[in-house]
Amino acid sequence: MLSVDRFTLDVNVPIYSLANGVAIAAQLPQNSDPTTPGFLLTRHEVFHVTAPFTAARVDYDKPPTYVWSLVSFVTAPGMSVSQIGDANPDWLNRFVIRLKETELAVSFHTANPNLATLTSGWAHQPAAPTFPATVARRPSTGTSIERDAAAYRPIADDLIAGKPVVFPLSTDGDVTPVTVLLGDYLGIAGTMGGGVLGVQIEIFSIDKLDVPGAAQRAVSAATQTWWATASGPTRLETSATDLPANGLVWQYSMTNFLKWINGITWASEWPKYGAVDAHNVAVPLPARPNTRIII
Numbered sequence: 001m002l003s004v005d006r007f008t009l010d011v012n013v014p015i016y017s018l019a020n021g022v023a024i025a026a027q028l029p030q031n032s033d034p035t036t037p038g039f040l041l042t043r044h045e046v047f048h049v050t051a052p053f054t055a056a057r058v059d060y061d062k063p064p065t066y067v068w069s070l071v072s073f074v075t076a077p078g079m080s081v082s083q084i085g086d087a088n089p090d091w092l093n094r095f096v097i098r099l100k101e102t103e104l105a106v107s108f109h110t111a112n113p114n115l116a117t118l119t120s121g122w123a124h125q126p127a128a129p130t131f132p133a134t135v136a137r138r139p140s141t142g143t144s145i146e147r148d149a150a151a152y153r154p155i156a157d158d159l160i161a162g163k164p165v166v167f168p169l170s171t172d173g174d175v176t177p178v179t180v181l182l183g184d185y186l187g188i189a190g191t192m193g194g195g196v197l198g199v200q201i202e203i204f205s206i207d208k209l210d211v212p213g214a215a216q217r218a219v220s221a222a223t224q225t226w227w228a229t230a231s232g233p234t235r236l237e238t239s240a241t242d243l244p245a246n247g248l249v250w251q252y253s254m255t256n257f258l259k260w261i262n263g264i265t266w267a268s269e270w271p272k273y274g275a276v277d278a279h280n281v282a283v284p285l286p287a288r289p290n291t292r293i294i295i
Helices: 090-111 116-122 141-160 225-230 254-273
Strands: 005-008 014-016 021-027 039-046 065-072 185-193 196-205 215-218 248-252
Touching: 021 225, 090 116, 090 141, 090 185, 116 141, 196 254, 248 254
Parallel strands: none
Antiparallel strands: 005 196, 014 185, 021 039, 039 065, 065 196, 185 196, 196 248, 215 248
16 A cells, blocks of 8 residues: 555645755646645755765765655645736746746847847857856857747646646756745645545655665556656656656655755754854764754
């Protein structure tokens, strides 16, 4: 039997993002319906402790492991794809801003083909990257605007219709990806079934991480049409770390994963503070970060 983390919540309880990442797929139905739950699939990056760094330091120069979070049964009543607002998830507001500015820019450029300053800026070609050499040169400013406008509009139309969508990949140099930030508002708890309000959270990776209780099984969305699209051959980011078509992944409980990752990052970040005691002696790593919660 599939085991996932489900949390029962009260009405209108807000849901927030677990970490920074790139939005891969989403659905935001206006009404909370357990048969067509709203969701957000986000890809995150986990960096590791590697030599020649000391035992507690994370090496950000080495490739990370991709980790995904799938937040399901989230809903956003009153959300709008035509304007930003408090009812919108934060990632949607960023999407709306980019869509609006690109469509307005394309319209203005089309209406003013002989405006010299605009034509010059539209054709501006960013400098070629010097590192890494494998990174392709970015398109001109105008081309980037036109591509974003063309790619974002059908996504917006499907979001308005309550359909699942997939977003541009972060490795696609032609279209701007949609970002998700730690603590972003994602929506409110929806109906999970039986009239129970709450949220379902799945955290998973292709490569197994040393998280206690890891289990290899299919993600809950593996049979959904949108999963087939999100894991299709045209969605490849890197050959070894893409979503599997059969949905077979290593899954982790949310609490176990957060405890594991916080232990690594906390130990790595602590020396950067340079904390010393009254005798100017380095303060050893505390057992856990200071909490704002008073017990």
